[in-house]
Amino acid sequence: xxxxxxxxxxxxxxxxxxxxxxxxxxxxxxxxxxxxxxxxxxxxxxxxxxxxxxxxxxxxxxxxxxxxxxxxxxxxxxxxxxxxxxxxxxxxxxxxxxxxxxxxxxxxxxxxxxxxxxxxxxxxxxxxxxxxxxxxxxxxxxxxxxxxxxxxxxxxxxxxxxxxxxxxxxxxxxxxxxxxxxxxxxxxxxxxxxxxxxxxxxxxxxxxxxxxxxxxxxxxxxxxxxxxxxxxxxxxxxxxxxxxxxxxxxxxxxx
Numbered sequence: 401x402x403x404x405x406x407x408x409x410x411x412x413x414x415x416x417x418x419x420x421x422x423x424x425x426x427x428x429x430x431x432x433x434x435x436x437x438x439x440x441x442x443x444x445x446x447x448x449x450x451x452x453x454x455x456x457x458x459x460x461x462x463x464x465x466x467x468x469x470x471x472x473x474x475x476x477x478x479x480x481x482x483x484x485x486x487x488x489x490x491x492x493x494x495x496x497x498x499x500x501x502x503x504x505x506x507x508x509x510x511x512x513x514x515x516x517x518x519x520x521x522x523x524x525x526x527x528x529x530x531x532x533x534x535x536x537x538x539x540x541x542x543x544x545x546x547x548x549x550x551x552x553x554x555x556x557x558x559x560x561x562x563x564x565x566x567x568x569x570x571x572x573x574x575x576x577x578x579x580x581x582x583x584x585x586x587x588x589x590x591x592x593x594x595x596x597x598x599x600x601x602x603x604x605x606x607x608x609x610x611x612x613x614x615x616x617x618x619x620x621x622x623x624x625x626x627x628x629x630x631x632x633x634x635x636x637x638x639x640x641x642x643x644x645x646x647x648x649x650x651x652x653x654x655x
Contacts, residue, residue, distance in 0.1 A: 431458040437481050437482065439464075440482075465492075485529070507539075507546055526594070565590055584622060592638065600647065
């Protein structure tokens with residue numbers, strides 16, 4: 401059974417128990433009443449996660465399978481999904497995700513042996529993962545980053561120049577022009593935008609977009625299609641660093 405490190409408060413300082421030892425750490429990040437869905441089949445882990453997140457200021461829904469998670473998503477809107485990568489019925493959840501209007505970010509709980517493995521395809525929202533055994537500070541920090549949307553605002557939108565991605569509706573636009581993107585194109589653009597001015601390798605992008613690296617010219621074709629939609633009007637925002645990968649941003653002196 402994978403256990404979480406326990407934590408308790410003492411005078412405003414989080415005293416975190418780490419496998420029998422006590423160490424002091426800064427007060428952990430807190431939520432503001434956002435709704436989170438915890439989809440974990442192990443009852444003990446589900447209780448630990450839900451209790452920890454509720455104490456941190458979040459409101460929690462619980463699901464024990466992919467099918468149950470789909471039902472919970474149909475009942476109400478959640479701002480973040482915390483999902484065990486080995487959740488029974490994950491296929492049902494993966495099939496339902498692209499059909500939902502709201503695409504909340506996903507925090508996956510995985511074993512260390514799966515760290516370099518592919519991520520399940522759960523729609524176009526932002527994805528991150530933490531390895532088990534889970535650590536309180538790391539889980540809360542990742543939750544806070546995902547809820548902030550990287551460099552975006554609390555409205556779920558990411559911005560760069562006149563380019564806007566709205567994770568609430570899973571839509572993108574440049575200026576007044578709406579971009580008709582496929583799920584893979586949206587994920588690619590979101591990853592580039594969330595790492596603006598940073599060169600991302602084909603392998604890193606492939607793992608984010610498809611869950612694994614695809615050889616041949618699959619990446620080149622995807623980037624080419626996205627460029628035709630995003631950079632139809634100058635200045636260009638998507639660039640190639642030959643031999644290294646791709647990056648998004650304005651070139652100095654242009655625009």
